[in-house]
Amino acid sequence: MSGDRGPSVAIAxxxxxxxxxxxxxxxxxxxxxxxxxxxxxxxxxxxxRLHLQHASEVVGMxxxxxxxxxxxxxxxxxxxxxxxxxxxxRACISAGNTGALMATxxxxxxxxxxxxxxxxxxxxxxxxxHTLMLDLGANTDCTPEQLFQFAVMGxxxxxxxxxxxxPALGLLNVGSEEIKGNDRVKQAxxxxxxxxxxxIGFVEGxxxxxxxxxxxxxxxxxxxVALKTLEGMAKMIGAYIRQEFTRNQFTKxxxxxxxxxxxxxxxxxxPRLYNGASLLGLNGIVIKSHGSADQVSFAxxxxxxxxxxxxxxxxRITRLxxxxxxxxxPE
Amino acid sequence: MSGDRGPSVAIAxxxxxxxxxxxxxxxxxxxxxxxxxxxxxxxxxxxxRLHLQHASEVVGMxxxxxxxxxxxxxxxxxxxxxxxxxxxxRACISAGNTGALMATxxxxxxxxxxxxxxxxxxxxxxxxxHTLMLDLGANTDCTPEQLFQFAVMGxxxxxxxxxxxxPALGLLNVGSEEIKGNDRVKQAxxxxxxxxxxxIGFVEGxxxxxxxxxxxxxxxxxxxVALKTLEGMAKMIGAYIRQEFTRNQFTKxxxxxxxxxxxxxxxxxxPRLYNGASLLGLNGIVIKSHGSADQVSFAxxxxxxxxxxxxxxxxRITRLxxxxxxxxxPE
Numbered sequence: 001m002s003g004d005r006g007p008s009v010a011i012a013x014x015x016x017x018x019x020x021x022x023x024x025x026x027x028x029x030x031x032x033x034x035x036x037x038x039x040x041x042x043x044x045x046x047x048x049r050l051h052l053q054h055a056s057e058v059v060g061m062x063x064x065x066x067x068x069x070x071x072x073x074x075x076x077x078x079x080x081x082x083x084x085x086x087x088x089x090r091a092c093i094s095a096g097n098t099g100a101l102m103a104t105x106x107x108x109x110x111x112x113x114x115x116x117x118x119x120x121x122x123x124x125x126x127x128x129x130h131t132l133m134l135d136l137g138a139n140t141d142c143t144p145e146q147l148f149q150f151a152v153m154g155x156x157x158x159x160x161x162x163x164x165x166x167p168a169l170g171l172l173n174v175g176s177e178e179i180k181g182n183d184r185v186k187q188a189x190x191x192x193x194x195x196x197x198x199x200i201g202f203v204e205g206x207x208x209x210x211x212x213x214x215x216x217x218x219x220x221x222x223x224x225v226a227l228k229t230l231e232g233m234a235k236m237i238g239a240y241i242r243q244e245f246t247r248n249q250f251t252k253x254x255x256x257x258x259x260x261x262x263x264x265x266x267x268x269x270x271p272r273l274y275n276g277a278s279l280l281g282l283n284g285i286v287i288k289s290h291g292s293a294d295q296v297s298f299a300x301x302x303x304x305x306x307x308x309x310x311x312x313x314x315x316r317i318t319r320l321x322x323x324x325x326x327x328x329x330p331e
Numbered sequence: 332m333s334g335d336r337g338p339s340v341a342i343a344x345x346x347x348x349x350x351x352x353x354x355x356x357x358x359x360x361x362x363x364x365x366x367x368x369x370x371x372x373x374x375x376x377x378x379x380r381l382h383l384q385h386a387s388e389v390v391g392m393x394x395x396x397x398x399x400x401x402x403x404x405x406x407x408x409x410x411x412x413x414x415x416x417x418x419x420x421r422a423c424i425s426a427g428n429t430g431a432l433m434a435t436x437x438x439x440x441x442x443x444x445x446x447x448x449x450x451x452x453x454x455x456x457x458x459x460x461h462t463l464m465l466d467l468g469a470n471t472d473c474t475p476e477q478l479f480q481f482a483v484m485g486x487x488x489x490x491x492x493x494x495x496x497x498p499a500l501g502l503l504n505v506g507s508e509e510i511k512g513n514d515r516v517k518q519a520x521x522x523x524x525x526x527x528x529x530x531i532g533f534v535e536g537x538x539x540x541x542x543x544x545x546x547x548x549x550x551x552x553x554x555x556v557a558l559k560t561l562e563g564m565a566k567m568i569g570a571y572i573r574q575e576f577t578r579n580q581f582t583k584x585x586x587x588x589x590x591x592x593x594x595x596x597x598x599x600x601x602p603r604l605y606n607g608a609s610l611l612g613l614n615g616i617v618i619k620s621h622g623s624a625d626q627v628s629f630a631x632x633x634x635x636x637x638x639x640x641x642x643x644x645x646x647r648i649t650r651l652x653x654x655x656x657x658x659x660x661p662e
Contacts, residue, residue: 127567138507140513157430174468182471182552209567221513222556224482224505225549228536229557233564236540240599244592254589261575261582268571308343 001058001076003095004291005032010095011038018045024306027051027089029080031058040320055079061291065099066190069107073297081108084284091285091305093276095293101286102138102279109284112314114321116143118281119150119220120288121157124230131156132167135217136277137224147171147217148195149321151188153280154215155197156288156320160311164214170203172226174217184219196326205229234269238279241265276301278308281317285309332361332389333409334426335622341426342369344629349376355637358420360411362389386410392622396430400438408432412439415615422616422636424607432617433469433610437445439614443645445652447474449612450481450551451619452488454605455561459542463489463498466548467608468555475518478502478548479526480652484520484611485546486528487651491642495545501534503549503557515550526553526655536560566601572596607632608638612648616640 001007002164006028023285028035032054039050055076059068072078077096082088085108092100102118111118119135134150135142142150151169158167172188173181176246180186181202192199203213205226218226241262245255255262271290275297279286289301332338338361342463345357359366370381390399399406408427414420415441425432435448442449450466465481466473472496473481482500489498502520511517512533517612523530534544536557572593576586585594598604602621606628610617616639620632635637 013473113415125567127570140505169563172556174471174552205556206563209563210561218556220552225503225536225553226556229539229560230564232537232540233561235537236456237565237568237600239458240596243332244596251592254592258585261585265575269568312468322506
């Protein structure tokens with residue numbers, strides 16, 4: 001029901017994905033008076049795989065998470081997460097208020113055993129494909145143990161969903177010679193070095209893109225700043241490219257001639273194809289679509305949910321964490 | 332004497348700048364046996380404006396800062412900073428070990444009154460010119476008071492060196508709805524809000540490029556990660572552009588035809604034109620060139636030193652800090 005563009009985007013994406021994926025079944029959660037007209041005229045979509053679930057309330061995009069959690073027990077967000085808890089749905093996808101989604105998901109689903117806090121993870125484009133990065137903004141300050149848990153979560157996702165057998169893990173740190181990080185990253189490095197995970201050491205911001213690491217781990221403050229910085233840089237360079245190719249009649253002509261190349265370039269950096277961040281560490285699958293997602297974007301978030309459900313990510317995280325913690329116990 | 336490429340780059344840049352700037356006078360500090368041959372054959376350069384100062388030692392790029400500080404009292408770095416302290420030079424420019432440069436500069440020059448720690452600042456390309464950003468890696472953990480001091484330093488530099496009358500200051504923070512920063516940034520925001528500075532509030536990583544802020548303030552951990560991230564992103568997009576334009580004979584042809592536009596684009600993002608970070612907050616001017624700087628880069632670092640010397644930046648910082656602190660005192 002929410003997101004910056006309202007329910008029409010999510011519904012259009014849902015219909016698109018139902019057509020594309022014969023095994024997919026979707027429950028649209030929200031005010032049925034609003035939702036029903038939006039699916040009218042799409043009788044070609046198999047209605048056995050499209051369900052409606054009424055929810056009378058909507059969490060606002062700027063609503064304080066605790067207020068949403070306590071005050072709106074029949075919000076579309078809460079009802080959708082309840083469906084996951086009850087086993088009626090295998091994943092929840094939302095373009096709504098991130099904080100409220102996180103708070104509600106934690107409250108309803110709880111975290112997995114051994115996981116203190118969920119983290120937000122997403123693939124980021126890199127030289128040779130992409131790099132998984134977490135936490136992208138759920139937790140400001142993290143203990144070394146939490147950073148270790150994030151590494152386990154990222155490693156499990158990389159293996160199960162992206163077929164990387166022993167994902168290379170890096171801890172995001174600073175590159176200045178004088179200071180090599182704070183105590184938290186140093187202690188987390190110790191924990192990771194002692195583990196059976198494929199920890200390759202500290203990495204810097206540029207390593208997100210270099211391809212030498214599969215999973216980059218940081219606290220949510222640093223991760224969120226890095227994410228917003230790379231998004232801003234990509235947007236600025238995109239604007240620069242447009243400006244330079246539209247500077248005068250001659251460059252406009254060059255832009256027209258070069259359009260197949262420019263389009264290919266745009267596709268490789270299209271943020272819509274990276275939409276769908278996972279709230280990892282919960283006892284259930286919750287996918288956060290960007291609030292401003294369009295249909296292409298939102299459809300991708302549904303794809304992420306299908307992949308994680310198919311690969312049973314929460315179970316894989318628990319198993320990897322157990323095997324790592326078992327190693328740490330003296331026999 | 333140091334940097335990744337040794338003294339030849341710095342000397343070539345020095346000769347270039349002496350030719351370009353008739354008012355410039357330079358002292359080359361290092362092993363004169365090494366330096367002298369490198370300036371031979373450049374008799375067209377006015378030798379009244381080119382001086383040599385011998386220094387028998389060199390700080391290694393990976394040497395621990397404290398070891399360099401205590402053990403190498405005749406390093407080129409130490410001797411150059413001593414020249415600033417003694418008033419024989421108005422600024423020191425180095426492509427050497429950042430940590431050692433910072434530690435030595437702090438020890439020899441001391442910080443300005445009211446400044447706890449120096450910070451590293453540099454302009455970053457933005458939509459409408461550039462944004463000044465600090466701290467880029469000198470201080471991992473910062474108190475709210477230190478972040479406030481960084482804001483004063485950045486504001487003074489923006490006004491004096493870049494002619495921005497009331498620079499808009501932003502505190503780098505996270506964009507997630509759930510968490511709006513840690514206690515340090517919240518308290519720093521309070522200090523800045525109560526000051527006479529033009530503080531516009533929290534900004535996110537993408538605002539570095541948006542043009543809505545002139546100075547972005549953060550601790551050195553977050554700032555360094557953001558800097559390396561944007562550098563890595565720019566490098567990757569550059570590689571993508573090259574890949575797409577060299578994919579086949581046809582795209583190579585398009586690349587050839589579009590080369591004036593591609594060159595213009597490259598110029599706008601050329602990191603060499605942003606080389607020369609300032610160690611701000613010291614009682615003297617110290618400019619850090621990138622270790623891998625080439626001649627164009629290093630020449631730009633000399634230009635930054637000239638500008639800061641011309642504008643008497645340390646004095647301007649002291650004055651702005653005093654006026655801010657005076658306001659905070661009850662009468």
